[in-house]
Amino acid sequence: MASLDRVKVLVLGDSGVGKSSLVHLLCQNQVLGNPSWTVGCSVDVRVHDYKEGTPEEKTYYIEFWDVGGSVGSASSVKSTRAVFYNSVNGIILVHDLTNKKSSQNLYRWSLEALNRDLVPTGVLVTNGDYDREQFADNQIPLLVIGTKLDQIHETKRHEVLTRTAFLAEDFNAEEINLDCTNPRYLAAGSSNAVKLSRFFDKVIEKRYFLRDGNQIPGFPDRKRFGGGTLKSLHYD
């Protein structure tokens, strides 16, 4: 049973956005009763059926590495965190819908994980073209999740969701908005669950399957395959 293949997914975001609650919800289908600060990195595992319902169905382990800390930590903490970023197959970026700064900090988080050097200024100006270039040659699938949806008042919801849609577009990623204390957002069959499943399948594909269906042994960080981006398979 432990001989199933595995993929590694990082869960990044500012402290207090709800990464630990999210990971607990994804892996144990239960709400986390007593969230406390994550020191270092906490890991959890989910069993996922790749291409569920088709003849090529295969079960994989998905490891969620929930890295704690803030984006402005001391450089010694950042160097220590860097040891968790090796051979990553997918990244989930978590931000708090009630806190704009956590969404802005996602750019710095993703750059830290993708090993790019960032100009050390506090403010990152989002210019659509600039960001697209940074993430254009990125091979690692990203997913943006916004938490604490229940705390956004009805009237402000539209404005907040528009803003997050732009954010997800900058990362060239899908987005999911939910409340980690309510399992119904990820109920089987809901659009969120479908997006999640699609994301996991994409991660598994990039790790284990080339365009012609062969298996890849390892995942090199910055190489491009064939000079272009892989076409993603579409599900109906």
Place this chain on the structure above:
Amino acid sequence: MSFLIDSSIMITSQIFFFGFGWLFFMRQLFKDYEVRQYVVQVIFSVTFAFSCTMFELIIFEILGVLNSSSRYFHWKMNLCVILLILVFMVPFYIGYFIVSNIRLLHKQRLLFSCLLWLTFMYFFWKLGDPFPILSPKHGILSIEQLISRVGVIGVTLMALLSGFGAVNCPYTYLSYFLRNVTDTDIVALERRLLQTMDMIISKKKRMAMTRRTMFQKGEVHNKPSGFWGMIKSVTTSAPGSENLTLIQQEVDALEELSRQLFLETADLYATKERIEYSKTFKGKYFNFLGYFFSIYCVWKIFMATINIVFDRVGKTDPVTRGIEITVNYLGIQFDVKFWSQHISFILVGIIIVTSIRGLLITLTKFFYAISSSKSSNVIVLLLAQIMGMYFVSSVLLIRMSMPLEYRTIVTEVLGELQFNFYHRWFDVIFLVSALSSILFLYLAHKQAPEKHMTP
């Protein structure tokens, strides 16, 4: 007329200080968080502004700027406002934000925060009893009652910070204390960390698979919840869930280990960076300063012990004493009045600026270390409270560094407090804090190298 001019000068400077506090709050303290409650920012900036105004008034006193009666008026007014903030507003808001964080009490926030404030006032009042800080001729609702208590708390804080700072400063600056850290140490520790993570992962994989097979077979794993649940689980428990709880316990232990390894690795990286830094020019300069500071620290501890043992409180300030020495023993004649004013201005100015800067830096470090997005409001207000009390007691203690002719206004404004008591109390707490910091740093230093000697 001159009163109006003076007041407008004071108000302009207050607005300037307010702006500085606001900027500091936004750029330094809260740069990773979002400010949702502007009340917190306003309170912080107002406390900072009024505290700085007090220092400004001291400087004006020495330099003789502004009319003396308007100075006195502004002193009194400033003091009243600051006491109002420190005793009424900030504690109330701290209570309010603490209560807002607790979900249960959310509905009756105001009521509970009033209760918290009353508890705070009770303990604040009781604080004055064991200390001989008041003469009996003060009434119960006088300003001296409040100031004396605020002074006690503030002086304790100052002495604690001073003691720790005096010891920590040479320890940080001197490269003699740097432990030797090589790259192989770091790599070895990282390998252990990743191995621990792998072990956790393999156990979690087993748990996930067990849960999945249990789910598919139709058994539901319920954690025993509540009193009856625990009693039931004694007699009836599915074998799968027993297995799970066992593995969960192993996982908990491994997770604790991984946290420790993470913190140790971060510590090693920090030490390595300091070693790199000490090889640079700036690092060498700080190392040199470190030797001076260690001598200063030893001298201060020595003086504090002498003061306590021989029960003496200095009557003259360093400026006048220095002038006396130069005039009497070295025979150099100069215009005492002129020079004493300028020298005391410089000395007091340096003391003020370094204490403000030191406090702000310490507060920032403290804030980064312990705050999270939920508690950031409460922590900032606590820091504002500490800052206010610190600055009020600085004024109390700075009186000792000023020549006699400038002391009168401080004595007049603050009322007849037992100033000698405060100095004695400062010496005691300083000594205690310095000695315990030395002990603490010694233990921490001794313990660390052994930790990563073991394979």
